[in-house]
Amino acid sequence: MSRSPYQRYSWQSEIFECASHDIDRFMALLDEECQRLNLKQRVLGKVEGQPLLLLQSPNASAGLPSILISSGFHGEEAAGPWGLLHFLSGVSPEIFERVNLSLLPLNNPTGFIKGHRFNIFGENPNRGYLAGVDDAKPTIEGKILLEHGQLLQAASKDGILTCHEDVLQTHTYLYSFEPRQQPGAFSQQLLGALAESFDVAMDADIDGCPVNNGFIFNHFDSSFEAWLVRSGAKVGACSETPATQNFDRRILANSAVMQRFVDFTLAQ
Template sequence: MSRSPYQRYSWQSDIFETANNDIERFMALLNEECQRLNLQQRVLGKVEGQPIMMLQSPNASAGLPSILISAGFHGEEAAGPWGMLHFLSSVSPELFERVNLTLLPLNNPTGFIKGHRFNIFGENPNRGYLAGVDDAKPTVEGKILLEHGQLIQAASKDGILTCHEDVLQTRTYLYSFEPRQQPGKFSQQLLGALSEYFDVAQDDDIDGCPVENGFIFNHFDSSFEAWLVRSGAKVGACSETPATQNFDRRILANSAVMQRFVDYIQAQ
């Protein structure tokens, strides 16, 4: 069974008192958190008038680890962006004394508004970052991110986490990248955070990738996170929450895996 690129999904969040695709409320709440935390805001580009935003620590320090968290590459995976908003609401400014944090909160705004997987042009914004891996070409969103490739690579040199969802699954799983033969502490920590909210996927095949103990390990395609690991990020992960489950629970799980990612990196 495959995901439909145009099937629309709708959920309601009691946490935020809004629908999953309410981009105006999302951006307004995001701006409030940016103001509270004094985050640097940069518009990398626009798609159909909607901005692709980058948020960064107020004052980056050369002596701190640099990590990137991204979400919202697929429009029906709405708990990622809302989870980032929830994560930010729990952050104190002291965090930026321990880590250089960069956030890409919503990378497919037109899909987010429609509540469907692909962008408004019928393209997959999470493919085409690594040439020669498959036949995918960068989408309009991908071209915007690649235009800022050096900035993004520097921002993710100590780790990249991107938060996705799977509308076909009832259980959670994790794509992870570590310079080793088997998933290590980094991978285990992130899957552990997700498993506090959902059962872990059984050994199976998902999207042509073997899942073992909840992990799809060191699988390199042309995705955003695979590109950044190939470009030098020390570790990487792509979390997958089960979008058949309660929306607010998925929001909390996404927020939790972001927090666990930050905690793990700053502890190294």
């Protein structure tokens, strides 16, 4: 069974008191958090009038670790962006004294509005970043991100986390990247955060990739996170929450894995 690029999904969040595809409420609440935290807001580009935003620490320091959190590459994976918003609501400004934090909150706004996987042009915004890996070409969103490649590579030098969902799954799993033969502490910590909300997927194949103990490990395709790891990020992960489960639970799980990513970085 494969995901449909055009099937529309919509959930209601009691946490945020809105529908999952309510981009106006999402952007308004995001702006409130940016103002509270004094985050730098940069519009990398626009797709059909909707901005691709990069948010960054108020004053980055060369002596601090630099990590990037991204979400919303697929429009039917709405708990990622809302989870990022929930994560931000719990952040204290003092965190920026310890880490250079960058965030790409919503990378497929046209798909998010429709509640379907691909963008409005029928393209997959999470493919085409690594040339020669597959036949995928960068989408309009991908071209915007690639145009800012050096900026994003610097922002993710100590780690990249991108938060996805799987509308076919009842269990959670994690794509992870570490410079080792088996999943290490980084991978285990992030999967552990997800496992506090959902059962971990049993060993199987998902999207043609073997899952072992909840991990798809060091699988390099042409995705955004694989590109950044190839470009020098020390570690990387792509979390997958099960979109057959309760929406608010998924929001909280996405928020939790983001917090665990930050905590792991600060503990190094």
